[in-house]
Amino acid sequence: MKPGADPSLDLVRDAARERDPMADPRWDALARGALSSEEEAELRRKDPEAFEALRPLDAAAQARMVSGAVEALLPAPRTAKVIPLMRRRLPVAILAAAAAVVLAVWLGRPAGPLPAYELALAGGEREVRSGSSPEAPVPRLDAPQSRLEVRLRPAAEVQGDVAWRCALEGEGGRRPWSPAGAVKPGGTVVIAGTREELFAGVPSGLWTIACEVGRPGGPAQALKAQVQLGDAG
Numbered sequence: 001m002k003p004g005a006d007p008s009l010d011l012v013r014d015a016a017r018e019r020d021p022m023a024d025p026r027w028d029a030l031a032r033g034a035l036s037s038e039e040e041a042e043l044r045r046k047d048p049e050a051f052e053a054l055r056p057l058d059a060a061a062q063a064r065m066v067s068g069a070v071e072a073l074l075p076a077p078r079t080a081k082v083i084p085l086m087r088r089r090l091p092v093a094i095l096a097a098a099a100a101v102v103l104a105v106w107l108g109r110p111a112g113p114l115p116a117y118e119l120a121l122a123g124g125e126r127e128v129r130s131g132s133s134p135e136a137p138v139p140r141l142d143a144p145q146s147r148l149e150v151r152l153r154p155a156a157e158v159q160g161d162v163a164w165r166c167a168l169e170g171e172g173g174r175r176p177w178s179p180a181g182a183v184k185p186g187g188t189v190v191i192a193g194t195r196e197e198l199f200a201g202v203p204s205g206l207w208t209i210a211c212e213v214g215r216p217g218g219p220a221q222a223l224k225a226q227v228q229l230g231d232a233g
Contacts, residue, residue: 030054114187115156117213119223123148138206141195142230148198150181150191152213152223158187163216166191169208177209189213195229204229 026043029035031054035043044051124139124146141148152164168177179198181191189211191198199207206228214220 027054112160113218114158114162114214114221115154117152117154117221117223119209119211119225120151120153121148121209121225121227122151124227138226138228140228140230141199144194144196146195147193148195148227150179150209150211150225152189152211154187161216162187162189162213163220164189164211164213166209166211168202169210170205172203174210175202199229202229204231 024043024046026035026039027050030040030043030051040051040055121139124141139148150166162183164181164183166177166179168175179191179193181189183189206226208224208226211223212220213223
């Protein structure tokens with residue numbers, strides 16, 4: 001006791017601890033699973049209800065809790081049963097495991113449909129976008145090092161996976177076209193390079209770049225724009 005302190009305060013604190021059964025530090029040790037069987041038996045006799053509420057969860061109870069967390073993310077049935085909240089302090093490790101399962105299920109949900117896309121070309125002599133009038137001039141690539149950039153741009157920012165593929169259509173018919181490209185944050189697909197890199201082996205002439213963009217395994221949007229390949233010499 002500190003000098004000058006009222007001794008009656010210590011008596012009040014001691015009396016409060018005696019009236020509060022949860023002041024016993026062994027209750028916290030019980031929740032952590034750190035008590036011996038003899039100590040657990042003593043606490044069970046002292047307060048059976050508190051003992052049942054604080055004793056560690058067994059493996060079956062942990063599995064039920066994690067299963068319930070997963071079911072909470074699934075579509076609700078037509079009728080629901082209200083379950084009263086258990087008066088139990090859950091160990092942090094178990095709560096973290098349940099949260100990880102819930103997060104995994106949430107991230108695994110399928111993404112929604114894509115917004116409208118447009119195909120834009122930049123490079124050569126001028127820029128052109130899909131949907132332009134038929135009279136609009138198209139980029140012309142004459143030299144092997146002439147550059148072209150193809151962008152498949154969404155009308156709004158996109159979250160989740162985006163799949164794409166392209167082909168070329170010209171006087172000789174349709175041919176596969178698989179240049180290197182990347183999906184940027186927000187869902188924009190960018191294909192860029194020189195004429196030599198993008199159109200190796202493609203003869204001169206007016207070519208239509210035909211692309212499809214969509215979710216992996218889902219419906220795709222068709223996009224087209226034209227590019228003129230001049231005589232590369």
